[in-house]
Amino acid sequence: xxxxxxxxxxxxxxxxxxxxxxxxxxxxxxxxxxxxxxxxxxxxxxxxxxxxxxxxxxxxxxxxxxxxxxxxxxxxxxxxxxxxxxxxxxxxxxxxxxxxxxxxxxxxxxxxxxxxxxxxxxxxxxxxxxxxxxxxxxxxxxxxxxxxxxxxxxxxxxxxxxxxxxxxxxxxxxxxxxxxxxxxxxxxxxxxxxxxxxxxxxxxxxxxxxxxxxxxxxxxxxxxxxxxxxxxxxxxxxxxxxxxxxxxxxxxxxxxxxxxxxxxxxxxxxxxxxxxxxxxxxxxxxxxxxxxxxxxxxxxxxxxxxxxxxxxxxxxxxxxxxxxxxxxxxxxxxxxxxxxxxxxxxxxxxxxxxxxxxxxxxxxxxxxxxxxxxxxxxxxxxxxxxxxxxxxxxxxxxxxxxxxxxxxxxxxxxxxxxxxxxxxxxxxxxxxxxxxxxxxxxxxxxxxxxxxxxxxxxxxxxxxxxxxxxxxxxxxxxxxxxxxxxxxxxxxxxxxxxxxxxxxxxxxxxxxxxxxxxxxxxxxxxxxxxxxxxxxxxxxxxxxxxxxxxxxxxxxxxxxxxxxxxxxxxxxxxxxxxxxxxxxxxxxxxxxxxxxxxxxxxxxxxxxxxxxxxxxxx
Amino acid sequence: xxxxxxxxxxxxxxxxxxxxxxxxxxxxxxxxxxxxxxxxxxxxxxxxxxxxxxxxxxxxxxxxxxxxxxxxxxxxxxxxxxxxxxxxxxxxxxxxxxxxxxxxxxxxxxxxxxxxxxxxxxxxxxxxxxxxxxxxxxxxxxxxxxxxxxxxxxxxxxxxxxxxxxxxxxxxxxxxxxxxxxxxxxxxxxxxxxxxxxxxxxxxxxxxxxxxxxxxxxxxxxxxxxxxxxxxxxxxxxxxxxxxxxxxxxx
Ligand SMILES: Cc1cc2nc3c(=O)[nH]c(=O)nc-3n(C[C@H](O)[C@H](O)[C@H](O)COP(=O)(O)OP(=O)(O)OC[C@H]3O[C@@H](n4cnc5c(N)ncnc54)[C@H](O)[C@@H]3O)c2cc1C
Numbered sequence: 001x002x003x004x005x006x007x008x009x010x011x012x013x014x015x016x017x018x019x020x021x022x023x024x025x026x027x028x029x030x031x032x033x034x035x036x037x038x039x040x041x042x043x044x045x046x047x048x049x050x051x052x053x054x055x056x057x058x059x060x061x062x063x064x065x066x067x068x069x070x071x072x073x074x075x076x077x078x079x080x081x082x083x084x085x086x087x088x089x090x091x092x093x094x095x096x097x098x099x100x101x102x103x104x105x106x107x108x109x110x111x112x113x114x115x116x117x118x119x120x121x122x123x124x125x126x127x128x129x130x131x132x133x134x135x136x137x138x139x140x141x142x143x144x145x146x147x148x149x150x151x152x153x154x155x156x157x158x159x160x161x162x163x164x165x166x167x168x169x170x171x172x173x174x175x176x177x178x179x180x181x182x183x184x185x186x187x188x189x190x191x192x193x194x195x196x197x198x199x200x201x202x203x204x205x206x207x208x209x210x211x212x213x214x215x216x217x218x219x220x221x222x223x224x225x226x227x228x229x230x231x232x233x234x235x236x237x238x239x240x241x242x243x244x245x246x247x248x249x250x251x252x253x254x255x256x257x258x259x260x261x262x263x264x265x266x267x268x269x270x271x272x273x274x275x276x277x278x279x280x281x282x283x284x285x286x287x288x289x290x291x292x293x294x295x296x297x298x299x300x301x302x303x304x305x306x307x308x309x310x311x312x313x314x315x316x317x318x319x320x321x322x323x324x325x326x327x328x329x330x331x332x333x334x335x336x337x338x339x340x341x342x343x344x345x346x347x348x349x350x351x352x353x354x355x356x357x358x359x360x361x362x363x364x365x366x367x368x369x370x371x372x373x374x375x376x377x378x379x380x381x382x383x384x385x386x387x388x389x390x391x392x393x394x395x396x397x398x399x400x401x402x403x404x405x406x407x408x409x410x411x412x413x414x415x416x417x418x419x420x421x422x423x424x425x426x427x428x429x430x431x432x433x434x435x436x437x438x439x440x441x442x443x444x445x446x447x448x449x450x451x452x453x454x455x456x457x458x459x460x461x462x463x464x465x466x467x468x469x470x471x472x473x474x475x476x477x478x479x480x481x482x483x484x485x486x487x488x489x490x491x492x493x494x495x496x497x498x499x500x501x502x503x504x505x506x507x508x509x510x511x512x513x514x515x516x517x518x519x520x521x522x523x524x525x526x527x528x529x530x531x532x533x534x535x536x537x538x539x540x541x542x543x544x545x546x547x548x549x550x551x552x553x554x555x556x557x558x559x560x561x562x563x564x565x566x567x568x569x570x571x572x573x574x575x576x577x578x579x580x581x582x583x584x585x586x587x588x589x590x591x592x593x594x595x596x597x598x599x600x601x602x603x604x605x606x607x608x609x610x611x612x613x614x615x616x617x618x
Numbered sequence: 619x620x621x622x623x624x625x626x627x628x629x630x631x632x633x634x635x636x637x638x639x640x641x642x643x644x645x646x647x648x649x650x651x652x653x654x655x656x657x658x659x660x661x662x663x664x665x666x667x668x669x670x671x672x673x674x675x676x677x678x679x680x681x682x683x684x685x686x687x688x689x690x691x692x693x694x695x696x697x698x699x700x701x702x703x704x705x706x707x708x709x710x711x712x713x714x715x716x717x718x719x720x721x722x723x724x725x726x727x728x729x730x731x732x733x734x735x736x737x738x739x740x741x742x743x744x745x746x747x748x749x750x751x752x753x754x755x756x757x758x759x760x761x762x763x764x765x766x767x768x769x770x771x772x773x774x775x776x777x778x779x780x781x782x783x784x785x786x787x788x789x790x791x792x793x794x795x796x797x798x799x800x801x802x803x804x805x806x807x808x809x810x811x812x813x814x815x816x817x818x819x820x821x822x823x824x825x826x827x828x829x830x831x832x833x834x835x836x837x838x839x840x841x842x843x844x845x846x847x848x849x850x851x852x853x854x855x856x857x858x859x860x861x862x863x864x865x866x867x868x869x
Contacts, residue, residue: 048805091807092808093807093810106809106812574636576634577648
């Protein structure tokens with residue numbers, strides 16, 4: 001067993017978001033596959049996941065970092081502690097959480113799966129990727145594979161015995177997946193695959209008995225670009241008729257990367273068909289590989305978003321605890337008094353600013369991700385078609401924001417967590433510096449954040465003639481109108497209204513430029529546009545949560561006969577629930593008044609018309 | 619074979635407990651609850667005995683309001699076979715618990731009972747002993763090791779006592795209690811949790827058991843433990859020794 005870790009999970013906020021805010025239990029009841037499940041069931045799952053994450057997974061995080069996976073002669077070795085934890089994780093059935101019960105999964109809703117993933121990602125991102133990739137590959141096989149494939153592979157995958165991977169990237173085909181060179185040649189009932197894939201997570205290791213690679217390749221003679229790409233299932237070892245592992249299938253790991261973070265995750269270069277004997281089995285139809293990948297993309301991108309928020313949440317909780325324990329300096333108001341008592345750094349205004357910034361981003365992103373995952377469940381299973389369509393629209397629109405905004409702000413949070421610790425944060429004695437290195441990859445893979453921004457501005461905003469955007473703005477309008485007169489939050493709601501109008505204004509402006517043939521200028525601003533959009537979404541979610549929290553806080557105050565500010569403040573100090581709700585309200589106010597105003601700068605930049613950075617590269 | 623185990627819903631021992639200003643109890647706003655950790659060890663032991671073979675049935679009993687079903691369900695998720703929920707809204711003390719369990723025992727007729735040695739909320743450490751007394755059966759409390767005899771009609775139990783370890787033999791039926799070192803309880807697996815949804819929990823209203831539920835222990839008042847006074851710094855070792863002798867009177 002690895003040493004205990006200091007990792008914590010915020011079960012209180014997770015429970016607030018799921019039940020008090022999203023009413024996920026009631027919403028999921030309306031979806032036939034989940035109608036028999038209750039809050040108690042979800043609680044039990046989430047609680048067990050938290051236990052597993054804290055006690056079993058988190059202790060391997062530092063181990064993964066200090067003893068990275070090793071490569072030697074085609075074999076990848078993982079640390080023993082990682083192996084032991086992975087075994088417990090697989091045996092506990094966590095890999096199949098949202099998988100179909102016909103193949104060893106548990107049929108749980110995506111939003112509950114996401115909550116457990118927040119814990120696991122925060123506990124150890126490198127660890128959680130192994131199971132996450134297998135689950136993602138399994139989902140693809142489940143949706144598009146033949147009946148035979150499902151029977152042969154899925155159960156072994158959901159139990160963790162076989163590792164699934166996603167093989168898209170090649171040396172010459174990263175963001176431009178359509179440029180890939182791996183080929184497939186028809187040969188009887190299968191294809192012969194030939195080519196090299198790089199950066200393949202979990203592509204080779206010593207924790208499973210077989211690999212199920214999902215490989216994008218071009219069938220000989222197929223059209224160039226995305227439209228000529230097909231998807232193949234390529235096992236490392238062919239599977240015998242009785243389901244057992246058979247002959248080697250000419251898939252070789254020729255090296256691994258040495259990385260900035262997630263060092264426990266094997267990032268492999270895989271060579272397919274060096275001896276001309278690598279068999280691949282077509283998934284779905286020829287030339288439609290990219291389409292299948294796309295249909296799985298929303299889920300995968302939300303999955304990377306939760307990686308960002310899971311790690312950021314862990315870093316924030318470390319910083320919060322440290323700030324309350326670390327004694328340094330005196331109260332600013334007593335700076336001349338050398339005998340003044342020394343105080344925890346959480347007393348200092350700048351530290352408080354850092355902590356609230358972290359909290360606001362983490363809790364805002366958590367709400368966004370859970371909400372979007374719930375929309376994904378509804379888009380798939382709601383009995384009412386209109387509800388399904390509406391959820392689908394929100395899911396499409398929010399997916400690039402989930403991916404890019406949650407990972408960018410997540411990185412920022414880990415950086416602030418280090419800053420909160422001061423010099424200690426820079427040292428390996430504390431976990432925050434590792435969090436910052438580990439989280440960085442999340443803004444790069446699964447479509448870089450630059451690609452996400454273009455997806456938002458270039459595709460999602462104008463999808464269905466702009467209908468998805470209109471639906472979102474309409475929901476926002478309704479909220480703003482309803483709460484403009486809120487006694488505590490009214491002014492913040494008005495602020496959000498104005499910011500939302502600015503977002504609509506910039507969007508119109510860009511739309512106009514696009515129509516007049518200038519695509520470049522808007523695309524040049526895609527990344528700040530996504531940040532702007534994200535701030536409006538997060539502001540909206542934080543305020544909606546604050547409305548719920550304020551109501552509960554008022555009730556607690558009334559129950560405890562607190563009528564004036566003094567008694568209320570005392571209640572918030574003494575009663576953990578009052579403190580929690582007060583924290584939700586403050587986080588929303590802080591975000592709207594302190595963080596969201598950065599969009600004014602973005603707006604100014606976007607409306608400036610200046611093209612000096614666009615016309616040439618430096 | 620049938621084994622009866624208990625699963626009490628207790629306040630999460632890892633949370634900070636605050637006593638209400640009027641001393642009538644603790645502040646329960648935002649309180650988390652869980653299975654009494656000693657009961658978890660008892661459940662684990664029953665499951666291990668079952669898994670060794672012999673086809674034992676493990677039945678989990680909980681006493682309490684509606685919510686107490688959650689902790690029974692946790693026991694089922696770990697792998698117990700069915701549950702019994704004695705619905706009882708009012709507060710009970712150890713002696714009432716023992717009487718209720720005695721009634722359950724009479725209908726269930728288990729080979730033996732394993733309970734946690736105490737519950738981490740009240741720390742009374744009495745219910746099991748009182749139950750054994752009420753039933754007139756042997757007891758083996760604070761077990762750190764339980765070995766069933768080949769015929770499963772008795773057990774050799776290693777007990778943690780003040781002076782060290784004591785090994786005794788009890789013939790069944792008997793009441794055992796689990797101490798901390800008996801085992802390390804498993805986590806419920808995800809399939810275990812989902813399967814537990816389909817397992818049966820019988821609800822028995824406490825009134826139907828014909829037990830006098832009036833507590834024998836009167837609850838008077840609850841207070842926070844006094845905060846520790848700040849220490850004093852002494853100039854040198856001789857002063858320390860002197861103070862330890864004269865003021866603290868420890869040497
Ligand atoms: C640790 C790790 C794990 C990975 N795991 C996997 C895996 O399991 N499977 C897999 O298939 N891949 C995996 N990848 C690959 C990853 O998805 C790619 O690195 C990513 O898609 C970017 O491709 P690239 O590295 O070639 O960068 P490039 O595509 O060369 O991009 C470089 C920069 O240019 C920008 N850029 C590129 N094209 C455009 C454009 N058209 N418009 C605007 N900007 C553009 C990008 O945003 C980026 O900032 C992994 C990578 C790493 C590092």
